[in-house]
Amino acid sequence: MTTRPRQDYDLILIGSGIGALTVASLMAQLRHKRVLILERHVVPGGYTHSFKRRGFQWDPGLHYVGQMAAGTGPRNLFDLITQYQVQWTKMPDPFEKFVYPDLTFDVYGDPKRFQADLIARFPQEKQAIRRYFNDIKKGAAALFLHAAQHNGSRLYKGLASLAKLWHGIDLRLTTQDYLDRHFHDPQLKALLASQWLDYGVSPEQSPFALHATIVSHYLQGGYYPVGGPGTLARSVQSVVEAHGGQILLHREVTEILMDQGAVAGVRVRHLKGGDQPMEEYYAPVVVSNAGAYNTYCRLMPSAQARPQCEQLQQFYQAHPPATHVSLYIGFAGDPRQLGFRGENHWIYETIDHQAVDRRQHHWVQGEEPLQVYLSFPSLKDPKASRHTAEVIASADYASFAPWRDQPWLQRDEHYTALKAHIRDTLLALIERHYPGFTALVDYCEVSTPLTNEHFTAHPQGAMYGLPMVVDRFAPQHRAWSRVKTPIPGLYMTGSDVYVLGIMGSVMGALFTTSQLPDSISLPQAFTAAAQAKAKAASSRLQTA
Incomplete structure (x- = not known):
């Protein structure tokens, strides 16, 4: 031997x-x-x-990254980590589109324009909007300094204690509490919270400092490798x-x-x-x-x-972790013919984000989600050879738990039927908002929390780690x-x-x-x- x-x-x-x-x-x-x-x-x-199928390529986790403009500290850091082997392309403006039943709002990679566009739409909330853009800087700083105090040197611990006098943000303050405290218009409050799937916790449960960190990260637009x-x-x-x-x-x-x-x-x-x-x-x-x-x-x-x-x-x-289903789409044609340019679409069927959160616990079994995220990897990547899209929707783990012990790619026909139902449901929702979308579809594949669990070993297939x-x-x-x-x-x-x-x-x-x-x-x-x-x-x- x-x-x-x-x-x-x-x-x-x-x-x-x-x-x-x-x-x-x-x-x-x-x-x-x-x-x-x-x-x-x-x-x-x-x-x-x-990963690839039939010449199509998708990104299961990285859909866009902020702060990658040339010469910025984060970009310099990524260039060092990758030894300049990764190039970044800026997403077209507007890079985000928030879609609600009676409201659509475009987000450009310019914080001044973002603020001005909000004020133009909600002029009665002008002062609160201006304060919000100051407070998201403070909230992001509060979360960073908390982590630095927790894991940094004595210098950082001292700075974090002093900085609390400046930012005044309590990590126990929820996003919803902040919005309710400073804004009146329900549509505006919903609009400002639109990106919460980026961190997987609804406004009533998420710290405002976390929300502020994510919003701040994308103020200058989105980038893609x-x-x-x-x-x-x-x-x-x-x-x-x-x-x-x-x-x-x-x-x-x-x-x-x-x-x-x-x-x-x-x-x-x-x-x-x-x-x-x-x-x-x-x-x-x-x-x-x-x-x-x-x-x-x-x-x-x-x-x-x-x-x-x-x-x-x-x-x-x-606090069950954030889990989701993804629909990976390959197109026979070019989605630009429907007006898409590579921007992300956050589609909501209601302005009530708590209702969105509640619906994730049972929509898989017979309804439809109240929120989906639509992204186009191929329109972000100049090297893409075939056009693709991804649709992501929050979904609870319990809906898939009965198949947990069945092996990957060998689960029974009931699981296959459930995935087909998810595919059809998500395609129908997108088609309702963007007629002609399904006619372009050539290939579809669905992943569930069980897919994530199999490949990552994260509990319940968590998409973001600790909630x-x-x-x-x-x-x-x-x-x-x-x-x-x-x-x-x-x-x-x-x-x-x-x-x-x-x-x-x-x-x-x-x-x-x-x-x-x-x-x-x-x-x-x-x-x-x-x-x-x-x-x-x-x-x-x-x-x-």
Whole structure:
């Protein structure tokens, strides 16, 4: 019998989402670490991967990103992470369209125009609208400084305490409470909350600071990676491999290995090729991008994780995670002939967002959703070869739970019929708003929360990790979002450390690198990104 040689690394990352990719790239480039990334899916990238069918390509998680204008801090950071291998294209204006029964509103990537257009539509709310644009800056700052205080240095903790005197935003303030406190017109309140599917929590449950963070992120418009989101993981893979590391796919981490009370590595199940022996990989530092629930309830030794796991289970029972269905569409023709230009369409059948939230718990069984999001990957990507669209609707996990134990792609005819019903329901809703849409459709595929659960192992197929409800910020719940875990050498990263979304996960990764051995602080990361940008610009001038 051949003994498999021991495989050692400087750093092991569980999962290959953008949080893990960011940590891996920065630690490889700036600290010369040999990194191993372990991913259970067949492709790297987590929710930033792309997939294809019959020449069509879709993006299951990354639909658009804000703050990617050339020369901005976030863009410089992405360029450093990907070593300039990913190009970004700006979505056309208007980049968002909010559609209600008696109201349609276009959003342009210009905060001054956004504000002016709102005032023109609701002149009686002029002062409140102006205050809102100031308050979303304060709300975004409040959430960032809370995370920095939670996971940063003493300097950040001091700054966060002082900043409260400026922003005055309580994280317990809900989005709906803020809107009700400052606005009168029900249509305006609904309009301002239109993007809440971007964070998966209704206005009555979401912190205003979270809402402010998402709205602020998109004030300058939306951007899309040329070639699709899969370019992100491919670029980081080349960076990691250039520094002696690697990404291994079909690998499900089953256990954190310990040695004298500290992390020693991970035990891994190979998911491809039948009855494969378990694999072990060793490193003094392990970073989990698998989410707080998976880390504490499935991977950590029970003695260290039991208290947090029990609290997490109670939290998820009280606050089920955001789940959804997606309809992936391939077109036979060009959707531009119907007037689409690549903008996102937020379609609502009511201005009552709480009714939208309630309907997600039973529409799958016989009604239709009160909210859908319509997106066009092919119209955002200049390299797309065939036209595509995606329709996303919130849907509860319970509607699909009866098929949870049936294997992927082998579920019974009742599940197939349910997916066909979802397809027809969503197409009919879009057709009602945009006649002629279904005539262009050539191919359809439906994914459910079970799809997400199969590929990500997130509880109930959660689309955004820990639910970002107000209760998440209660003192007894803050331990889960700390970078440092109770086990020496084991750290967290990704959206559960800070906030959901692509940029939220990247910033969560910076909190992680600031806590690791041979740390990279947030200022160091942004400074390195700016220096790399200047060096790249100088190199281009010399070769011009």
